Structures are given as structure tokens and as C-alpha cells.
Amino acid sequence: MEAFKYGCIVDGEYFCDRPNLSRQLANYISSGQNVVIQGERRIGKSSLVRAAISGMRGQRAVFVDFMGVRSVTDVCNRMADALARFDSEDSLYRKTLALLSHLRPIVTVDAMTGQPTITVDAAASRNPASVNAAMDALAQHAKDRKVCIVFDEFQDILDVGDGEQIFALMRARIQCLPRTCFAFLGSARNSMLSIFLSPKSPFYKSAIVFDVGEIPDDDFYAFAKGRFMTGRRKLPRETFDRILAFVNRVPGDVQELCDAIWQASAPGDAITEALMMKGIDIVFAREAGAYATFIKPLTDIQLRVLRALATIGGEHPLSGEFLRLAGVTTPTTIKRSLTSLAKSELIYDIGGGYKFVSPFFREWIRRRI
Numbered sequence: 001m002e003a004f005k006y007g008c009i010v011d012g013e014y015f016c017d018r019p020n021l022s023r024q025l026a027n028y029i030s031s032g033q034n035v036v037i038q039g040e041r042r043i044g045k046s047s048l049v050r051a052a053i054s055g056m057r058g059q060r061a062v063f064v065d066f067m068g069v070r071s072v073t074d075v076c077n078r079m080a081d082a083l084a085r086f087d088s089e090d091s092l093y094r095k096t097l098a099l100l101s102h103l104r105p106i107v108t109v110d111a112m113t114g115q116p117t118i119t120v121d122a123a124a125s126r127n128p129a130s131v132n133a134a135m136d137a138l139a140q141h142a143k144d145r146k147v148c149i150v151f152d153e154f155q156d157i158l159d160v161g162d163g164e165q166i167f168a169l170m171r172a173r174i175q176c177l178p179r180t181c182f183a184f185l186g187s188a189r190n191s192m193l194s195i196f197l198s199p200k201s202p203f204y205k206s207a208i209v210f211d212v213g214e215i216p217d218d219d220f221y222a223f224a225k226g227r228f229m230t231g232r233r234k235l236p237r238e239t240f241d242r243i244l245a246f247v248n249r250v251p252g253d254v255q256e257l258c259d260a261i262w263q264a265s266a267p268g269d270a271i272t273e274a275l276m277m278k279g280i281d282i283v284f285a286r287e288a289g290a291y292a293t294f295i296k297p298l299t300d301i302q303l304r305v306l307r308a309l310a311t312i313g314g315e316h317p318l319s320g321e322f323l324r325l326a327g328v329t330t331p332t333t334i335k336r337s338l339t340s341l342a343k344s345e346l347i348y349d350i351g352g353g354y355k356f357v358s359p360f361f362r363e364w365i366r367r368r369i
Contacts, residue, residue, distance in 0.1 A: 003227040003262050006255035009046045016215055016223040025052040029148050034182045036196050039212035041187040042252025049150055049183055059146045062086045067153040073125040079134035080118040099137040103130055128162040135173035142180040154184040155191035171202040214249045232267040239271050247359045283360045291364050305337040310366040314354035
């Protein structure tokens with residue numbers, strides 16, 4: 001029996017809802033208002049969109065995940081694959097293939113799910129204009145239907161060499177679909193703001209900015225307590241507060257730690273700090289291989305900077321205390337290391353300071369390095 005889920009879009013009993021945000025988002029979507037949904041990774045943006053849409057009669061969504069795209073072909077493939085997963089209705093499927101015909105689509109069957117997948121030929125999709133065909137296929141699915149098109153990790157298109165041109169092409173197509181709602185999700189706040197609030201961007205003021213923050217502590221405690229009760233486990237408030245503090249209140253990380261604590265406990269147990277620490281050890285055991293891979297390419301100075309960050313935090317990374325702890329004499333060296341570590345996505349900028357992307361990796365560094 002599972003009491004918690006993480007690392008995927010969660011719904012139903014596994015989803016801790018934010019009712020006010022869900023209602024507000026549903027109102028935007030039902031009126032066809034395009035929205036920018038931003039928040040930290042694992043904060044629950046995709047699950048919130050799924051929850052809002054699932055409560056709307058007749059409303060459906062196409063989820064397109066752009067995480068890690070590096071080429072025009074990647075962008076086209078993500079949209080084509082999303083359409084393949086969205087609707088296997090014969091007429092629409094044939095229309096999708098026809099609209100993608102000059103990109104030479106390839107249809108295969110996923111061995112795990114048995115569902116069809118569509119990819120496009122790399123040689124035929126090198127030009128940014130190829131995005132037009134994928135956008136037209138999306139438009140065909142949205143035509144005369146209540147469909148919200150969700151672009152997840154939208155800011156990652158900036159990492160494509162022709163990213164700005166792709167944005168211009170996408171914006172031109174979106175303007176021709178006034179009755180279709182587009183939701184743009186992103187976890188890189190500065191990048192998302194530059195896309196939608198910079199006058200130089202094709203998407204300038206094209207959508208309402210919608211922030212997804214922390215779940216109120218009381219609401220989150222009630223949810224977690226109820227989930228533990230399904231396995232006859234008692235979660236004291238003080239233990240839950242320690243869990244929240246450890247993972248910086250990020251919902252995905254809370255769910256991951258609670259799942260590990262569930263594995264470490266038994267029916268009838270009260271969840272104590274000792275069980276929480278056992279849960280952390282379980283996460284370490286699951287992810288130790290990945291952590292070792294993360295640190296392998298790092299220099300000695302970068303490792304010392306990471307250790308200092310894990311020990312005293314990154315609110316003041318250029319302070320004398322931080323430099324002493326890292327064993328570095330110049331702020332320039334610290335800045336260079338922090339920039340490199342951020343590019344590796346081990347840490348991220350919080351506006352002058354830095355935080356670990358993963359609280360578990362932070363604790364592993366603090367204990368083991």
C-alpha cells in the first residue's frame with residue numbers, strides 16, 4: 001500500500017489541494033485566459049493544473065513537457081508525443097499525422113504502455129519554422145473543443161539555439177487561437193518573468209502571471225496526518241514541522257520524505273524524529289548513486305563551497321564566515337564556483353543567495369563530504 005506519491009503528477013487522495021488557487025485557476029481556464037504558472041520545482045504546479053481542470057465539466061488538457069529540450073527537433077517531438085498520448089481518436093490521429101507530414105513523422109508503440117508515440121525526423125525538423133507544423137497539430141486538437149494546452153518547463157526553450165525565434169513563431173500561432181487557453185508552467189522565476197514581462201519578448205504581457213507558493217502548514221499537516229492514518233500511523237504536529245523545515249516546505253520533497261518514513265515505520269507507530277532520520281537514510285540509499293555522479297566532476301574548491309553551503313546556508317555566500325568555512329580567500333573564486341554549480345543545477349539563485357535544489361543532497365553533502 002502506498003500512502004504518498006512523488007516525482008509525478010499526483011491527483012485524487014494523493015494530492016494536497018489548494019482550493020482557492022484551484023478555483024482561481026479554473027476561472028481563468030474556463031474564460032480562455034492564458035496564464036503563466038510559476039513556482040519552484042516540485043511545488044506542485046502540474047498537479048494543481050490537473051486538479052483544476054479535472055473539476056471542470058468537459059474540459060481537457062494537453063500536457064507538453066519541455067524540460068531539457070536542446071534543439072528544434074526536441075521541441076517538435078515533445079508536442080507530437082503529447083498529442084499522441086492525448087487522443088487516439090482515428091480522425092484526429094490522421095489529421096495530426098497529415099499536419100506533421102513534411103516533418104516525416106514516425107509512429108511507434110511504447111513497449112511499456114502499449115500506447116502509440118509520434119516522433120519527427122531530425123533532418124526534417126532542424127529549421128525553427130518546423131515548430132509551425134507542431135503548433136498547427138495542437139490547434140487542430142483544440143478546435144471546437146474545450147482543451148487547455150499546458151506547456152511545462154516552458155523556459156527551457158531558451159536553451160535552444162533558436163529559442164527566441166521559436167517563441168516568436170509560437171506566439172504568432174497562439175494569437176490565432178483566442179478561444180483556446182494556454183498555461184505556461186515554469187520553475188525558473190527570472191527566466192519566466194523575462195519571457196512574459198520583458199517588452200523585447202514575443203510573449204510580453206500575453207498571459208496573467210499566477211504564482212504557486214507553499215501550501216499552508218495547517219492544511220498540509222491535515223493532509224499528511226490523514227495519509228499516515230490510512231496505515232494506522234500517528235503523525236505528531238512537532239514531527240511534521242521538522243519535516244517541513246528540513247525540506248523547505250516544498251510539497252514534492254515533503255511527499256518523498258513522508259513516503260520514506262512510511263517505509264521505515266509500521267502500523268501503530270507514532271512518527272518520531274528518529275523515524276524521520278531513518279526516512280532520510282532510506283532516501284540516501286535510493287539516491288546515493290546519483291549523488292556520487294553529481295560530485296564526481298566537481299573540483300576541490302566547488303566541493304568545499306558546496307560543503308559550506310550545506311553547513312551554514314547560502315544567504316550570504318560572500319561573507320567572511322562563508323569564505324573561511326570554504327577555505328577560499330577571494331569572493332571572486334566563490335562567485336565563479338557558485339555560478340558553475342548553478343549551471344549544473346545542483347543549486348539555484350534566490351536573489352543574491354543560493355539554495356540546494358534537493359534538500360536531501362544538501363544533507364548528504366553535510367554528512368558525508
